[in-house]
Amino acid sequence: MPLVYAGVCSHAPGITGRADQADPEVRGAFVESLDGMRAAIEASGAEALVVVAAEHFANFFMDNMPAFAMGMADHYDGPIEDPDWLRIPKFRAPGNRDLSQRLVTEVMQTVDVAYSEEWLFDHGIAVPLHFLTPGYDLPIVPVNVNCQGPPLTPLHRAWAFGEALRRAADAVPERIALVGTGGISHWPATPDSGKVNEAWDRDFLDRWCRNDRQALLDYDDLTVYAEAGQGGFEIRTFLAVSAAAAGAPGTVRFYAPIPIFAVGCTVADYDLHA
Amino acid sequence: MSLYAVQKFLYRLNREPDLQGRYRDDRDATLAGFELAGDLSDDEVAALAGPDVGYLFHLGVNGQILMHFAAFHGIEWADYLQRMRDGIAEHGPVREGVYAMTGYDGVEAHATELGHRPGGAGA
Numbered sequence: 430m431p432l433v434y435a436g437v438c439s440h441a442p443g444i445t446g447r448a449d450q451a452d453p454e455v456r457g458a459f460v461e462s463l464d465g466m467r468a469a470i471e472a473s474g475a476e477a478l479v480v481v482a483a484e485h486f487a488n489f490f491m492d493n494m495p496a497f498a499m500g501m502a503d504h505y506d507g508p509i510e511d512p513d514w515l516r517i518p519k520f521r522a523p524g525n526r527d528l529s530q531r532l533v534t535e536v537m538q539t540v541d542v543a544y545s546e547e548w549l550f551d552h553g554i555a556v557p558l559h560f561l562t563p564g565y566d567l568p569i570v571p572v573n574v575n576c577q578g579p580p581l582t583p584l585h586r587a588w589a590f591g592e593a594l595r596r597a598a599d600a601v602p603e604r605i606a607l608v609g610t611g612g613i614s615h616w617p618a619t620p621d622s623g624k625v626n627e628a629w630d631r632d633f634l635d636r637w638c639r640n641d642r643q644a645l646l647d648y649d650d651l652t653v654y655a656e657a658g659q660g661g662f663e664i665r666t667f668l669a670v671s672a673a674a675a676g677a678p679g680t681v682r683f684y685a686p687i688p689i690f691a692v693g694c695t696v697a698d699y700d701l702h703a
Numbered sequence: 704m705s706l707y708a709v710q711k712f713l714y715r716l717n718r719e720p721d722l723q724g725r726y727r728d729d730r731d732a733t734l735a736g737f738e739l740a741g742d743l744s745d746d747e748v749a750a751l752a753g754p755d756v757g758y759l760f761h762l763g764v765n766g767q768i769l770m771h772f773a774a775f776h777g778i779e780w781a782d783y784l785q786r787m788r789d790g791i792a793e794h795g796p797v798r799e800g801v802y803a804m805t806g807y808d809g810v811e812a813h814a815t816e817l818g819h820r821p822g823g824a825g826a
Contacts, residue, residue, distance in 0.1 A: 442770075447780060452819035485767035490714045491707065509718050514774035549718055551771075577767060579801065618766030620788045621807035659766070659801040688813040689822065 432598045433473035434606035435674045436466055436698030437637075437667050438561075440482070441617065442552040443690040445516045445559055450689045462683035462696040463560040466608075469698065470561060475606035477528055477568040478561070479594065480554050481670060483576035483611040483663040487551035495543035496582040497590050499536070500571035501529035507550025515552055517559050522550065525568040528603055532570060535597035540590045557610045574669060576611065576662040584646050587665040591672025598673070609670035611663030614656070615692040621658075623688035629657050630684065630693045633664065637697065638679035640671050660692065674699035706763050706799060708742035712751060713764065717771040756783060757790020763800035 448456060470478065487509045489495060502524045512518050526546070533544045548571050550558070558565065574590065575582045582590075598605035613633055614626040636644040645668050653661040671679075677699040686693045712734070716722050726733045730752040734740060743751075750758040756773055760766075773783040788804075797803040807813075814821075 443780075450822040452814070452822060455819055456822075485771070486710075486714045486765070487718055490711060492711065510771055511774045511777070514777075577765065616805060616807070618770040619760075619802050620784050620791070620804050622784060623810035623813055624805070624807040625813075654801060658805070686813070686817060687819075688810040688817070 430599070430602060430604045432595055432607060432673065432701060433475050433604045434470050434698070435670050435677070435701060436469070436607075436696070437609040437670050438463060438466060438557055438696045439692050439694045440553045440556045440610040441615070441690050441692040442510065442515055442556060444556050444694065446514055447689050448516065451687050455685055455687055459683055459685065459687065459694045459696070460560070465682060466696055466698065467561045470606045473606055474604050475567065476603040477525055477570055477605055479532070479570040479572060479598065479605055479607045480557060481572040481574060481594070481607065481609040481666045482553040483666050484553045484573045485551050485577060487549045488545065488547070489573065489575070491578045494575055494578050495573070496575050496586060497540060498543040498545055498573045499529060499533050500524060500548040500569075501526055501533060501544045502546045502548060505548050505550055505569060505571060508555040509549050509551045515555065517555050520565055522558060522562070522565045523568045524570065528568065528601065529570050531601050532597045535600050536590070536593040538593070540586070540593045542590070553610060557608060561608065574665045576665050581650060581662055582665055584648060584665060584668060587668045588642065588646060588672040591669035594669065595673040595675055607670060607673055609666035611666040612657070612661055613664060613667070613693055613695060614658055615660035616658035617660045617691050622691045624658065625686040625688070625693045626657055627686050627693060630695075634681050634684060634695070634697065637667055637671060638681060640674060640676050640679060640699070642671070645671055670699070674701060677701050678703050704744040704747065705739070705742035708739035709747050709751065709759065709762060710764055710768055711739055712737050713768045713772050717768065717775065723775065755790070756786040758794055759790070760787040760802070761790045761794040761797060763798045763802065765800060766802040
C-alpha cells in the first residue's frame with residue numbers, strides 16, 4: 430500500500446522527564462499537537478509505524494557503527510534509561526519481524542542498511558511512542574540514522590535512505606506510517622542545555638515544509654554544529670521523512686522553544702494526498 | 704588514557720542490567736573486569752567509580768552517554784548540569800568531541816525572555 434502517513438516530532442527526554450517544570454500552557458499546546466499526530470496516524474489506518482530515530486547509544490557504539498540500521502524483531506523493550514528519570518515505565522512494544530524483513534530487503538536494493546533482531550529503545554523512540562501509541566498496540570519498525578558518532582551519515586545519503594524507505598513501504602501490502610524524530614537545533618546534555626536557535630529552526634522548517642531537496646541538503650556539519658549545536662545533527666531524520674514524502678507539502682502543527690525540555694518542540698507532517 | 708574505553712564502559716553500563724547490578728555491588732571490581740580496563744588511566748577509573756560527572760564531561764564523554772549515566776546514579780537534572788559546569792571550572796574546557804560548552808544564559812532566563820510562566824507540579 431502507498432505510505433499512509435509521514436510526519437516528524439521531537440523526542441527530548443525532558444518532554445516527559447521534566448514535564449512539570451515547563452509552562453503548563455505551552456506544554457499543553459505541544460501535547461495537544463502530539464495528540465493530533467496520534468489521531469492522524471490512527472485515522473490513516475496504519476498497520477505499522479516506522480520510526481526513524483537518532484538513537485543515543487542504546488544499541489550502537491563506535492565499535493561497529495552503522496550509517497543506517499533497522500530493527501527486525503517481534504518486540505522491543507524500553508526505555509534503557511531509569512524509568513523514574515524519564516517518567517516512562519518499562520514497556521514492551523510490538524514489532525513485526527516478517528514485515529521488517531520485507532522492508533529491509535527492499536531498502537537494501539539501493540542503500541546498505543544494517544539490521545538487528547535485538548533493539549532496545551531509548552528516549553529517542555520511547556518519548557514519541559509515549560504520545561503516539563500509548564497502549565503499545567501498533568507494531569513498530571525502529572530505524573536509526575547515525576547522528577551521534579562522527580563520521581556521521583551524510584545528508585544526501587539520509588535522503589537516499591528516505592527514498593528507499595518510501596519505495597519499501599509502498600511495496601508491502603500493509604499500511605505504513607512513518608515518523609521521524611529528532612532536533613531541530615539544540616545543545617542537549619551539556620551545560621548549555623535549553624539553548625535553541627529559533628530563527629535557524631524556523632528557516633529549516635520552512636525548507637522542510639516546501640520539501641525543497643536542494644535547500645534541505647544545503648547544510649554541512651561544521652555549520653550545523655556552530656549554528657544548531659550537536660543536536661542539530663539529528664536533522665537527518667527529518668530529511669529522510671522529506672525524501673519519503675516525495676515532494677508532498679508540509680505543515681508545522683506546533684513549534685515553540687521550551688527551554689526546560691532542551692529543544693524547540695516540533696510537530697509537523699506532510700500531506701501525502703496533495 | 705582512552706576516551707573510547709571510558710565511553711565503551713558507560714555505553715555498556717547504560718544498557719546492561721547485569722552490569723549495572725555488578726557495578727552497584729562493587730564498582731572497582733566491575734571496572735577491573737571490564738574488557739578494556741587496561742586502556743583506562745587511574746583518573747578515568749576513579750571518575751567512572753565516583754562518579755565524577757564533571758571530569759568525565761571534561762574528558763569529552765558524549766553528553767548522551769553521560770546523561771544516561773547521571774540518571775542511573777539518580778543525579779537530578781539541575782545538579783547534573785551544575786556538575787558539568789564545575790568540572791569545566793576545575794579541569795578546563797572539554798578536551799575532545801562535539802559536546803563542548805558554547806555559552807548560554809540558562810533555562811530560567813531563556814524561559815522568561817520567551818514569556819513562559821513557571822511550571823507547576825502535575826502540569
